[in-house]
Amino acid sequence: MNFLMLTTLDVLGRRNNREHHVIAAARQRFDQVTVVFRKRGAADRRFGAMMTTDRMAEIKGNVTYIGINPLLNPPDGAVRARTQSEDKNGGHLRRAVGHAMDSAAILRDKMTIRALHDAGLSVTDSAPLVTMALGPWAARAAERLRSSGHIGPYVYVDRDYEPGFMTSPLRRAWAMAQERRAVRQADLTLCIGRRLAGRFENIRGSTIKLSPTGVDSGSIPQRSRKTPCAKLLFVGEVAPYSGIEEAIAALPAIATHQADAVLRVIGPVQDGYRAYLEHLADVAGVRDRIFIMGSRDRSEVFQELDQAGIGLAVFQPHPLRIHAAPLKVLEYMAAGLPVLALEGSEAGDIVTGAGIGLVCACTQAGIMDGVLRLLGDSAGYIAFSLAGPPAAAARDWAKVMRDEFALIDSLYQNGRGTG
Template sequence: LIVCTHDLAVTLTQRPHHLIEYLARMKKRVTFLHLRHLYEQPRDKGSPYIRKKVKIGGVEVRAIFAPFPSPLLNIFRGLCVLLHVLLFDKHRYRVGINQGDPWIGFVFYILRAIGVIERYVYEDLDYNPGGHKNWLFKRITEIAEYYSIKVSDLVICVSLNLLRLRNRWRINRVIYSPNGVHLSLFSRAIKKKAHPPTILYIGSITEYFGLDIAISVLPSLLKKIPEIRLIIAGSGYYLDDLKRIINKYPEIKGHIIFLGRIPHEKIPDLMAESDIGLAIFPPSELMHYACPIKIFEYMAAGLSIITTRGTEAARILKKYSVGLIINYSVENLKEAILKLFMDGCLYKRFSMNSLKFSVKHDWNKIFHDEFKEIESLYLEYVLIHKRTVS
């Protein structure tokens, strides 16, 4: 049993989507629940998850209707999941996996106590308190996250920064399982098409991803590289704010392309016409612990990458030498972009390293290792249970 509290038909392609594809290929029998909030959102009409229930291989994906995603109503998400499982699901499960929601940890605790699941795994995808600016909501979320993790049998961290944090909490069993990339899909991006100097951003459009300074740097870049362009592919609530910034600089309007949300399978074609992948973040706790999937997709496409200090992304860039790490400022971003476009040898080295080391982050290998650990956890439980009975 796997529970994700995002609507899979709304969010951009993330770890849960890749996990479902992997489990379907491996012919695993899984029930995957995701939440559909009771308000209008732009959903991907082409997504199979638009339906209330869909079967993908051996994976049955069901949408559960839930309240608005307000901090005041977070606890009701868990109640919706619990009621659905108790009233409409007659199965018993070996393992229950919580995909990183601190507000449904109590659900898995109860399901384990009454025998619906036998082991509880917390997949640690983000530092959830880091997403709150209100100190009270942040503190409440910290407590919820702590206990959701503390009562689990296994914690799977997607970043080493998260792993270090959870180890300080003295969690019994914690492993590292980073995000990855669909290598066979992104291999299409290696064969480059003719294009002007291009900076690319792919992902959600929010204040956490540094798009304001990416736009603000363009006027000075145009003086050095007149053909340069910035492509932004994604959607989010911050789009109107970005357009207001663009209106301050009339000269850049023809050099910024907003593509909106594009199908994941078309991203490699876009990367084949790009040179630099952006992953810049203003300083925040949320991004310090986050492991952006875009980093590995940029790498698989052979792009050079720019990211900011003090983040998990910076650790990855430093480890593999696939790009430049900067302080979060317009001036530092300008210098990094010019350096990559002007220094062909440096760019080529980063690009070759990106291709070389992206193979370490193939989703198939990552999920294979992760489920090997989960199977080991369950086998240990079976052995202990047998000894107790005998």
């Protein structure tokens, strides 16, 4: 049998996403793997280019990558740059334009569905296929392929709260409807977290299973912390929702109790927002305690994980973040780093369920109190550190993929055909 993946993630332009681990597992299980994905819009992609479509193919061993550039595919991040202000001041007209662009992006979603479907047609006439669609637009493409008889059952992977990426109410409603349709139509739905899965409990006839986010636990250096340490670390995208502003505000009070308190931030950040965070640190009088490092190689991330004392995953309670199972939490866990996460979120559920840290509100007072509680309880701090690596091993990608493909095998072996 062969394997077909449909996804909106640029798998050749990104790394260490769920898709990459599915591909690695699939290439060991199937004769041929085909990945149809949407390419990111190039930074210099102008309006004229957005009115055209193109397709590329690249073969690596038994994996064929087909990248599609649908109509109306704007430069990567162009809409978000217009809907998020780099600071709290001004930008109302700019954001209004961005919201209008986001509403119009429904057309882009539809063009994406069509392009994924059309590219999928080129590979569905070979051997029987196991088909996986990641995200609602890919699921709509798979639904069309099944309706036309080109594939049999397909698996929908719900790996994000898709409406959380949208700013316009119209497109959010559209995304919610597409997610529910994907769950209703798919032969099997795999949700990466319990909060995502809980949204679809009332959809009759659906088959929903949990397949959590994993981590390469063996690749991350593990260290048991024997003494509480006030070196705070945030790993991930640095954006207004990330909780960095609140952590900066909390740092002066933390430093009055812990003289060595610092905050190190590693991950992609726009220049304007970096400048804004540094300004906040200046105003708070903690500029010498804040280090915003931007993107770094994985080796440097591992070094930061090893040297830190507390991993932060306390972001603003936006629906997108509440439903996410952040890789940062799992990497903190694998490194033996006690974690402070947002209460009432999937990340917080992971932290409390695994016994690797505490939860708090994303406020100056919440973060201050959470950090000081972690540092003030040596026995608890050490226990959180010791619990991390075995909890991460239980969520290693190899195990997650074995369990996931066992569910998929059951779908295709229970008399439901393969197309």
